[in-house]
Amino acid sequence: MAAHRALEQDLRAAIGGEVRFDAGSRAMWSADASNYRGVPIGVIAPRDADDVEAAMAVCRKHDVPVLPVGARTSIAGQAVNTAVAFDFRTHMDRILSVDPDARTATVLPGAVCDAVRDAGKPHGLTFGPDPSTHNRCSIGGMIGNNACGSHSVAWGKTVDNVRSLEVLTYRGERITLGGEGVETGAIPDALRALGAEMAADIQAHVPELTRRVSGYNLDQLVPGQVNLAKALVGTEGTCATILSATVDLVESPPARALAVLGFPDAYTAADNVMIVRAQSPLTIEGMDAGLIAALRALRPGETTSRMLPEGGGWLYVETGGETRAAAEAAARDVATAMKPYTTGSVVVSDPKQMGALWRVREEGAGLLTRSPDGGEAWPGWEDAAVPPERFGTYLREFDRVLERHGRKGIYYGHFGDGCLHVRIDFDLMTKPGIANFRAFMTDAADLVVEHGGSLSGEHGDGQARAELLPRMYPPEIITGFERFKQIWDPDEKMNPGRVVRPATMDENLRVQLGMPTMPDKPKLAFGHDQGSFHRATRRCLGVGKCAIDTGSGVMCPSWNVTKEEKHSTRGRARLLFEMARGEVITGGWQSDEVAESLDLCLSCKGCKSDCPVGVDMAAYKTEFLAQRYRRKLRPRAHYSMGALPRWLRIVGALPAAAVDRLNRLARVPFLAKVAKKAGGIDARRAIPPIARETYTARAAKGAPMSRVPDLGIEPGSRGPLLLWTDTFTDHFDPAIAADAVAVLTALGYRVELPPRTVCCGLTWTSTGQVGAARRVLARSLRAIGPALDAGVPVVGLEPSCTAALRSDAAELLPDDPRVELLGRHVSTFAELLNRHTDELSAVAGQGNGGALVQIHCHQHAELGSEPDRAVLAALGVDATVLDSGCCGLAGNFGFEDGHYDVSMACAERALLPAIRASDDSVAVLADGYSCRTQVRQAGEREPVHLAQIAARALRR
Structure with a gap:
C-alpha cells in the first residue's frame, strides 16, 4: 500500500471523518453479500456532504476510482471494488426532515430503511420498498440497486418512490435532480438529448415490467416522461454519488x-x-x-x-x-x-x-446457503423476474435448467411480481465447477429473456449479471447504457467494471480468490462444517443481520456498543476468511488485526442462533485462541478465570472459616488490587464472594438444605435423576441447588449427585485451552457414564454449562459415544419442570408476583426459552421476558482487564434500565451466574434463579 500513502495522507488532511487504509479495514470491506471479492484501496467514512466533496477532489487528484457503499448487503457484487470505498452508514445516516403534507422524507444516503419507515409512522405513512434487509440496508444502497421488497405489488420499486436527489459526480459537479424546476446544465442537457435520440429504441426494446431492474433506466429519458432523478436510480454507484435524497412516503394501513x-x-x-x-x-x-x-x-x-x-x-x-x-x-x-x-x-x-x-x-x-451436513449454496442467479402471469411456467422450465446442469436450488420470492430468489449449489472452487456456473447462468438468462423478463428483478446487475445484459437487450440499448455512463462519468472512475463494460461473472469470485493458504487442522471438530475451519470461515455471506441499528436481540453485543464493523460478526468473519487466505491479513494465527477484533467478542453465541447462516463466532474465537497461544505464554486471565473450576475446587476443600477469611481479604483494597492485577481482572470489578460451603459438601454430610414442598407425590416414585453440580452454582450460589433439589424431590424424583466433581470445561473452552477442556469433560463423562448408560435424566441449573453439555460437547469429543447420550438425556431445570406444569399449577395457583426474565445468551442460542415461559405461567408468575440481549458479563469477558466499559454498556442497553424501571416487588429472574453477577455488581437488586421462584411458589 506504499503507492497509496500520499492518497491516504491527503484524505486525512481533507476530511473530518475516518480514513482507514489499514489491512483490517480493507479486509472487512473486501466483500459484500455476493460471491465476489474486491479489496479496496482504502475506506473513508465522510461526516457530511462537504467531506464527500473534499474526498472526491482528493481521489480525482490521485486518479483513483471510488465506490459509494451503504450497508454492503448487495448480492450481485456491486458493493465491492478495487477503489476507495465511501462508507455512508457510519455518519451520514440522518433523516433530515419529514413532510407529512407532501408525504416525503429527506434523508442522507446512509439512513436505514426502517428508520425512514419509523419516521413516517406518527403520520400514518411509510416508505414503500422494504427488502428483507430493511432493518439494516441504507436508502442510498436501495437507490443504487433500485431495491424492491415484499410490498412491491402495492408500492413498487425504489424508483417509483424517489422524488429528488442531490448528487456529486467524480469531476465535482454538484447537481440536484427532480424537485420543482427543470434541471439545466451540461449533464441534464446531454441526458435529455440522449433520450430524444433513442426514444424509439427505448420504447421498442426496454420491457415494461414491474420488476425490471437490469440495466439503466433509459425509459426515464424519453421525451414527455423525463425524470432525471429516477433515471439515476439503479445505477449502482457507477454514475454519481448520492449526497441526499427526498423520497415519497405512502399511506400505511394502521x-x-x-x-x-x-x-x-x-x-x-x-x-x-x-x-x-x-x-x-x-x-x-x-x-x-x-x-x-x-x-x-x-x-x-x-x-x-x-x-x-x-x-x-x-x-x-x-x-x-x-x-x-x-x-x-x-x-x-x-x-x-x-x-x-x-x-x-x-x-x-x-x-x-x-x-x-x-x-x-x-x-x-x-x-438456504448451508445444509445441515455443511453443503454450500450460493447466490448468482438470485432474483430474475418474469411477467407474473407466466411465473408458474417459468418455474417449471427453470427447474429443468437446474436439472440439465446438475444443480440443485431451493427457492422463494416475490411471487406476486414474478420475481424468484434462489440459492444454488454451484461449485465455485474448481475450474470445471466455474465452467458449469457460466453455462448455467447463460442458459438461465436465455430462459428469462424468452419469457419477456429481466435478469434482475431486485438486486441489480453488479458483476453477477452485467455480462449477460447483451442477452436481454439489443446492441443499440447496450450502446445507450455506455453513453449514459459516459455523460455522468467520462473518466470511468465511479465503481468501474459494473453495468457498463463489466468484469465477467467468473472473475473475482470470493471463494476462488480467497483460497486458504494456511493448514486446515483445527483443534475443534467443526462437525457442521465437515471438520474444516476454512469451510467455517465461508459461512458468512455478509447479509449483515449482526449490524442492525435497533440493537435488539442477542447478536451482536459488542457491535451494538461500538458500532464498529470489526466488532460485528460479519467483520470478524471477513477477517478470519482473509487470515486463512494470507494475502491482506498476514501472520496467520498471530494476526494482530484478528486478535484485536476478537478481543471484544463476548462468546455469547448469539450469532449461532440469530445469524441466518449459523456463524458460530464463539467457536471461531476458541479456535483462534487455541492456535495463537499453542505452546506460548497466555494472558493472565486464561490462567485465573480460564482455570477457575480448578482453583475453586482447591478453595472448596478448605474449612468454612478459611473461606470466610479469603472473602474478607478479597475486600481489602490493596490485596484485591494485587489479586486482580495478577489474575488479569479489571480493577473496577469486585471479586465475587465464595460460598462458605458447597452444596455437594453439605449434601455429603446429610445436612438439611431446603424445605421440600408437599405436593402429595410419593418420594422417589418417579425414579432417579442426576443433578449436574456445576462449578458456579456449587461454589457461589449453593442455595439455588438446594431449592432445585427440594422442588425435584417434591415432584417425586430421587435426586442423585455425580460421584465426583464434574465440569463441562466451558471456562477452558472459552479461553482457547481446548486440550484441558477436552480432558476435563472426558473425566466428567466417565464419572456420570453409568447414569447416562442407564438413561437417567441429567438436569443442569447453569444454562451455559447445560448448553455446553448438550450442544458443544461434540466439538471437544466428537468420537465419544456418550456425547450423543448427553444430547438426549441432559435438560434444563425448566425443561424438566415443563413436564409437570399441571401439578405445579394445581399447587402454586395464581398471583405469585411478577418477574423480569433475563435469558442467558447460551440458553437463547442452544436451548430455547419456551419451557421457562410455560413453567412460570404454571407457577402463577407474571413474567416479562426481556429483549435485552447479552448482560455483558459473559463469563470471564466482563471481568477481563480492558472489557469493563463494553461490558457495562451492554448491560445498560436494556437490562439495567428495565430493572430500574420495575417495581421492587418484581423479581429479577436470571438463571445464568454471569447475568446474576452483572446485576449484583451493578448494585440494582438481588436476582433469583427459577429454582428459587419455584420453591417459594410451591411452599405457599
Missing part, C-alpha cells in the same frame, strides 16, 4: 393481517398469483417446501413452521385495514376466494405471530 395459503407445490402457488393479485393485497410472497425443510433441519427446535397450512408451496398474502378486525376480515376474504385452489389456509393478525412467520421468509437467503 393494522395488518396475514393469510398464508397452502398449495400442492410452488408451481401451483405461482400459477395462482394473478387470482390473488385481483384481491389487491399488500404482499404476495412465495415459498417452496424445500425452504421449510431446510429450516427444520438447521433449527430442529423451531416452532413457527408448524403454523403453516398443509402443502408443498405457500403464498404469504398481507392485507391492511383501519383496525385489526378489518385487516383480518380482508385476509379471510382472500383465503375464502382462494379456497378452491388451496390445500389449506391460515389467517394471522397477532403481530408477534406475523413477525415470526415473516422471519421465516426474510431469512430464506441465509437459511
Whole structure:
C-alpha cells in the first residue's frame, strides 16, 4: 500500500471523518453479500456532504476510482471494488426532515430503511420498498440497486418512490435532480438529448415490467416522461454519488393481517398469483417446501413452521385495514376466494405471530446457503423476474435448467411480481465447477429473456449479471447504457467494471480468490462444517443481520456498543476468511488485526442462533485462541478465570472459616488490587464472594438444605435423576441447588449427585485451552457414564454449562459415544419442570408476583426459552421476558482487564434500565451466574434463579 500513502495522507488532511487504509479495514470491506471479492484501496467514512466533496477532489487528484457503499448487503457484487470505498452508514445516516403534507422524507444516503419507515409512522405513512434487509440496508444502497421488497405489488420499486436527489459526480459537479424546476446544465442537457435520440429504441426494446431492474433506466429519458432523478436510480454507484435524497412516503394501513395459503407445490402457488393479485393485497410472497425443510433441519427446535397450512408451496398474502378486525376480515376474504385452489389456509393478525412467520421468509437467503451436513449454496442467479402471469411456467422450465446442469436450488420470492430468489449449489472452487456456473447462468438468462423478463428483478446487475445484459437487450440499448455512463462519468472512475463494460461473472469470485493458504487442522471438530475451519470461515455471506441499528436481540453485543464493523460478526468473519487466505491479513494465527477484533467478542453465541447462516463466532474465537497461544505464554486471565473450576475446587476443600477469611481479604483494597492485577481482572470489578460451603459438601454430610414442598407425590416414585453440580452454582450460589433439589424431590424424583466433581470445561473452552477442556469433560463423562448408560435424566441449573453439555460437547469429543447420550438425556431445570406444569399449577395457583426474565445468551442460542415461559405461567408468575440481549458479563469477558466499559454498556442497553424501571416487588429472574453477577455488581437488586421462584411458589 506504499503507492497509496500520499492518497491516504491527503484524505486525512481533507476530511473530518475516518480514513482507514489499514489491512483490517480493507479486509472487512473486501466483500459484500455476493460471491465476489474486491479489496479496496482504502475506506473513508465522510461526516457530511462537504467531506464527500473534499474526498472526491482528493481521489480525482490521485486518479483513483471510488465506490459509494451503504450497508454492503448487495448480492450481485456491486458493493465491492478495487477503489476507495465511501462508507455512508457510519455518519451520514440522518433523516433530515419529514413532510407529512407532501408525504416525503429527506434523508442522507446512509439512513436505514426502517428508520425512514419509523419516521413516517406518527403520520400514518411509510416508505414503500422494504427488502428483507430493511432493518439494516441504507436508502442510498436501495437507490443504487433500485431495491424492491415484499410490498412491491402495492408500492413498487425504489424508483417509483424517489422524488429528488442531490448528487456529486467524480469531476465535482454538484447537481440536484427532480424537485420543482427543470434541471439545466451540461449533464441534464446531454441526458435529455440522449433520450430524444433513442426514444424509439427505448420504447421498442426496454420491457415494461414491474420488476425490471437490469440495466439503466433509459425509459426515464424519453421525451414527455423525463425524470432525471429516477433515471439515476439503479445505477449502482457507477454514475454519481448520492449526497441526499427526498423520497415519497405512502399511506400505511394502521393494522395488518396475514393469510398464508397452502398449495400442492410452488408451481401451483405461482400459477395462482394473478387470482390473488385481483384481491389487491399488500404482499404476495412465495415459498417452496424445500425452504421449510431446510429450516427444520438447521433449527430442529423451531416452532413457527408448524403454523403453516398443509402443502408443498405457500403464498404469504398481507392485507391492511383501519383496525385489526378489518385487516383480518380482508385476509379471510382472500383465503375464502382462494379456497378452491388451496390445500389449506391460515389467517394471522397477532403481530408477534406475523413477525415470526415473516422471519421465516426474510431469512430464506441465509437459511438456504448451508445444509445441515455443511453443503454450500450460493447466490448468482438470485432474483430474475418474469411477467407474473407466466411465473408458474417459468418455474417449471427453470427447474429443468437446474436439472440439465446438475444443480440443485431451493427457492422463494416475490411471487406476486414474478420475481424468484434462489440459492444454488454451484461449485465455485474448481475450474470445471466455474465452467458449469457460466453455462448455467447463460442458459438461465436465455430462459428469462424468452419469457419477456429481466435478469434482475431486485438486486441489480453488479458483476453477477452485467455480462449477460447483451442477452436481454439489443446492441443499440447496450450502446445507450455506455453513453449514459459516459455523460455522468467520462473518466470511468465511479465503481468501474459494473453495468457498463463489466468484469465477467467468473472473475473475482470470493471463494476462488480467497483460497486458504494456511493448514486446515483445527483443534475443534467443526462437525457442521465437515471438520474444516476454512469451510467455517465461508459461512458468512455478509447479509449483515449482526449490524442492525435497533440493537435488539442477542447478536451482536459488542457491535451494538461500538458500532464498529470489526466488532460485528460479519467483520470478524471477513477477517478470519482473509487470515486463512494470507494475502491482506498476514501472520496467520498471530494476526494482530484478528486478535484485536476478537478481543471484544463476548462468546455469547448469539450469532449461532440469530445469524441466518449459523456463524458460530464463539467457536471461531476458541479456535483462534487455541492456535495463537499453542505452546506460548497466555494472558493472565486464561490462567485465573480460564482455570477457575480448578482453583475453586482447591478453595472448596478448605474449612468454612478459611473461606470466610479469603472473602474478607478479597475486600481489602490493596490485596484485591494485587489479586486482580495478577489474575488479569479489571480493577473496577469486585471479586465475587465464595460460598462458605458447597452444596455437594453439605449434601455429603446429610445436612438439611431446603424445605421440600408437599405436593402429595410419593418420594422417589418417579425414579432417579442426576443433578449436574456445576462449578458456579456449587461454589457461589449453593442455595439455588438446594431449592432445585427440594422442588425435584417434591415432584417425586430421587435426586442423585455425580460421584465426583464434574465440569463441562466451558471456562477452558472459552479461553482457547481446548486440550484441558477436552480432558476435563472426558473425566466428567466417565464419572456420570453409568447414569447416562442407564438413561437417567441429567438436569443442569447453569444454562451455559447445560448448553455446553448438550450442544458443544461434540466439538471437544466428537468420537465419544456418550456425547450423543448427553444430547438426549441432559435438560434444563425448566425443561424438566415443563413436564409437570399441571401439578405445579394445581399447587402454586395464581398471583405469585411478577418477574423480569433475563435469558442467558447460551440458553437463547442452544436451548430455547419456551419451557421457562410455560413453567412460570404454571407457577402463577407474571413474567416479562426481556429483549435485552447479552448482560455483558459473559463469563470471564466482563471481568477481563480492558472489557469493563463494553461490558457495562451492554448491560445498560436494556437490562439495567428495565430493572430500574420495575417495581421492587418484581423479581429479577436470571438463571445464568454471569447475568446474576452483572446485576449484583451493578448494585440494582438481588436476582433469583427459577429454582428459587419455584420453591417459594410451591411452599405457599
